[in-house]
Every structure is written in structure tokens, then in C-alpha cells.
Amino acid sequence: MRPEDAAKNIQVVVIAGGMGERLRHRTHDELPKALLPLNGKPIIDYCIELFTKHGFRDFAFLLGFGGDKLKEYVGDGKKFGITARFSLEKEKLGKAGALKYALENKVIDRKRPCIITYPDDLILNKEFPKQLLRRHMLGREKGCLATVVRVNKTQYRYGVVDTDDEGFVISFEEKPFILRPANVAIYVLEPPIFGIIDKSVDLSKKPIDFEDVVVPELVKMRALYSFTMPYESWIPINEEKEFRLAEKAVSGNGY
Numbered sequence: 290m291r292p293e294d295a296a297k298n299i300q301v302v303v304i305a306g307g308m309g310e311r312l313r314h315r316t317h318d319e320l321p322k323a324l325l326p327l328n329g330k331p332i333i334d335y336c337i338e339l340f341t342k343h344g345f346r347d348f349a350f351l352l353g354f355g356g357d358k359l360k361e362y363v364g365d366g367k368k369f370g371i372t373a374r375f376s377l378e379k380e381k382l383g384k385a386g387a388l389k390y391a392l393e394n395k396v397i398d399r400k401r402p403c404i405i406t407y408p409d410d411l412i413l414n415k416e417f418p419k420q421l422l423r424r425h426m427l428g429r430e431k432g433c434l435a436t437v438v439r440v441n442k443t444q445y446r447y448g449v450v451d452t453d454d455e456g457f458v459i460s461f462e463e464k465p466f467i468l469r470p471a472n473v474a475i476y477v478l479e480p481p482i483f484g485i486i487d488k489s490v491d492l493s494k495k496p497i498d499f500e501d502v503v504v505p506e507l508v509k510m511r512a513l514y515s516f517t518m519p520y521e522s523w524i525p526i527n528e529e530k531e532f533r534l535a536e537k538a539v540s541g542n543g544y
Contacts, residue, residue, distance in 0.1 A: 292423050295422055295426065296344035299345060302349045306381070312527075320355065321359050325532075327535055332411075332526060335539065345371075349376065349391060353377075353378045374396045378390065384500075385498055386497040389490040403478050407475070410524075410525050411539070412522060420516070420518075433512050434507070440518055443466070448463040474499075
């Protein structure tokens with residue numbers, strides 16, 4: 290099956306529950322981060338359009354802070370050419386908790402695979418959804434039930450100071466790149482994973498992180514495949530520096 294054909298049966302699950310605390314000077318604690326304008330349109334538009342251009346039409350939105358405003362903005366999805374369903378958290382559940390809650394209220398269809406993604410992750414590779422599906426299909430042939438997206442390197446947040454045995458500094462490098470793959474936390478999940486979420490996630494212990502309770506189970510089962518993309522093709526919009534980088538990227542990337 291071609292990725293374009295597979296896309297018709299896959300749900301895109303957009304998790305938009307954060308407050309955008311490090312962008313409060315822009316959101317003023319009123320606007321959800323996903324609705325912040327980026328080069329003239331809300332951040333969430335880039336996420337939706339990335340997938341619709343490759344034939345994805347079925348979207349589920351898992352909403353937290355500012356969820357009512359996001360729901361009002363997306364509406365029935367017709368302006369994007371999609372169908373839209375919504376799961377609104379009444380309290381902070383964490384990613385794993387949000388997924389279980391959406392499964393319980395039937396916003397996520399248990400019978401069909403899904404892609405987990407986020408509106409504040411700007412993906413600059415416009416072929417990303419198709420490439421991800423192709424890689425996931427290869428993993429399925431090998432018996433995997435899920436695929437995680439990672440970047441090939443990450444930037445250390447601090448300067449690195451190396452010394453000799455006497456304590457003299459022999460080298461100093463400000464925020465170097467670490468050549469180890471880092472988790473982007475975008476996933477493709479097959480329906481059997483929903484049963485693992487049911488068993489692993491206890492909503493009474495919220496908030497619950499997907500990487501804490503579900504991913505370790507998938508690793509034990511040898512059921513988690515990987516898709517690697519260049520670090521430069523991903524901008525997580527969490528703070529002002531990244532917001533400005535995203536603004537520059539979309540203005541010069543044909544958006």
C-alpha cells in the first residue's frame with residue numbers, strides 16, 4: 290500500500306494542552322499557544338496543513354488550556370477540508386492521560402491507527418508525513434506496532450568546560466551539539482497500542498507522561514520502530530528564541 294492510500298485510514302491526533310508558559314509575553318495567559326500568529330496565521334494551521342497536503346482528513350484534537358478557543362477556531366474542520374473531533378481536559382492529564390481520556394470518550398477510534406503530533410512542533414520537511422508512513426510500514430513488516438520520530442542530534446543547553454588533572458581549563462565550547470538521537474515525541478500507533486494504554490495508564494495518578502509508562506512497555510516488547518530526520522528540519526516552539534527562529538523559517542520556506 291502506498292503512504293497516500295494509507296493516510297485515508299489514519300487519524301491525526303493533535304495534542305494541544307500546554308499553557309505556553311515561556312511565551313506568556315505573547316499569550317498573556319489568554320490565548321492558547323497553538324493560536325499564536327506565526328507569519329500571519331496561527332501556529333496550528335501549519336500542523337494541520339502539513340498533513341492535509343498528504344491526504345490526511347480525519348483529525349482528533351486533545352485540548353487543555355484554552356481548549357474552548359481552539360475548538361471554536363477549528364470548528365467542524367471544513368475550512369481545512371477535514372473532519373474534527375475534540376477531547377477537552379477538565380484538568381491536566383499529561384500526554385498518556387490525555388490519550389486514555391480520548392479513547393474512553395471515543396474521540397480516538399480504537400479500530401484505526403493514528404499519528405500523535407503537536408501544533409507547536411514546526412516540521413520544515415513538507416514530505417515528512419509521507420516519509421514517516423513509509424518508514425512505519427517497513428516497521429510493521431518487521432512486527433512493530435509503533436514508530437517514534439527522532440532527530441539525529443540535539444544541542445546541549447549549556448557551555449561545556451573541560452579541564453586537565455590540575456583543574457586548568459583546556460577547552461570551552463558553548464552549547465555544543467551532541468551526536469545522539471533525541472526524541473521528537475511524534476508517534477505512529479497501531480490499534481493494539483490502545484490496549485497497552487488502557488492497562489498502563491491510571492487516570493487517578495495524573496498527570497501521566499506517555500514516555501514514562503507506555504514507551505518502556507513498547508521497548509520491552511520490541512514493538513517500537515524509529516524514523517530519523519535532520520535536527521534542522523524540526524523547530525519546537527517553546528520559547529521566544531525558537532518562536533523567532535520559526536518565524537524566519539516559515540517566511541523563507543514557501544509557507
